[in-house]
Amino acid sequence: MLPLWPGMLPFAVAYAVTARAAGLSVFDTCLMSLTVFGGASQFAAAGLFAQGASGLGIVLTTFLLNVRHVLYGLSLSRDLALTPVQRLTAAQFLTDEAYGVVTLEARQDPSKRTFAFLLGAELSLFTVWNLSTLLGALGGEVLPSPEALGAGVIFPLAFLGLLVPLLVDRLTLVVALFSGLLAWGLAQLLPGGLVVLVAGVAGALLGAYFSTRRTPEAQA
Template sequence: MTKDDFWQGVRGGFPVMLSASPFGALFGALAVDNGFSVYDAMLMSATVYAGASQMVGIELFGNNIQPWLIVLSIFAVNFRHILYSASIARHIRHFSGLQKFFGFFLLVDPQYAETEKRAERGEPISFAWYLGFAMIIYLPWQMMTLLGAIFGQMIGDPRAIGLDVLLPIYFMGLVLGFRRRDNWLPVVAVSSVVSVAAMHVVGSPWHVSIGAIAGILLAACLPLPAGARPSVNVEQEA
């Protein structure tokens, strides 16, 4: 049962691993290009484990930005995870303390999206499934970072082999996956417009948090859907 859950998670995470791998390699290559050693790149992938923010981090480091600003930028890019961990609390309240620790450490975008989708289908979120899904992404991410760092020069120009369009298309696929939720279209429209405006007015990476909060506030202010679920207990032991 537990073993089945684990392998079901591994199978579910496999396509994510395939689509994330080029970015792991790209990160490794760009990190070395920005003055990181191979070990530095691997340390970052192993401990931060958040692709977009890792890219921002090496970019800023390469430009000799002050350390506190690099850390703050990475925090800002990853700020959306606060929303994920708040949203996911409903589904993982049965995890033990240690399981929650690892669960939150491994909470990347697709991990969050899949967990929400699985909960929506009424399937149980077991730790075995969660870990299986996470490991098939986490371990190859480390390996691709290493390979990318070693063979960095061979990737050359990522645009020439079309790597640059893969990340936004991947995120777009995740957005589409939620299109049956209440208020989906207004939320997507508002978050898109506000994030673009914020990018011009406030600048990157804050446009991510500002655009997201606009869409979420809109959802909170719109009339409640007719079949709204009654409020639920979140955390018995807390």
């Protein structure tokens, strides 16, 4: 998880500065990071709060941004045997980065398909995110912006590093290219969370289609 930490810090600071500018107190700003723990959702909520949006509007917006977590949950429920309490706990702290790392590591080493490994990855980012939020809430105005630091490239590069080891054959490469191109095409039409959900489901269906076709042929 260490390579992902530098990317968390500037974005958490930027969220804190946005929230403080929207009128949230230091306590409110940090409380949102503790309870919501979702970068894009917190940015959106802070912006909508500044615009005087209704509570329902804020909830619906953040729901659309995070709907991709449905896919993450389905994937983890297939790979990890969790109790109901463990599922609720893991769901609260789940992030894109933790899901990507745990999925990759669990496929390479089945012994890591445990609740402890998943929670450790999640709490690693949770700690960094909240400490960075506090830093931004207290002194964010004197810190450089994430854009000036070039932080926007950190997460895409990190996810690319997680993706490449999973491209083990032609099928996974085709599915990855299809999903990426579909997401790129939908990016101007749908909210980010829905883009990931639609592209993920479409890619999964494509992979399932080719897998079921390939199995009978291999047996023949």
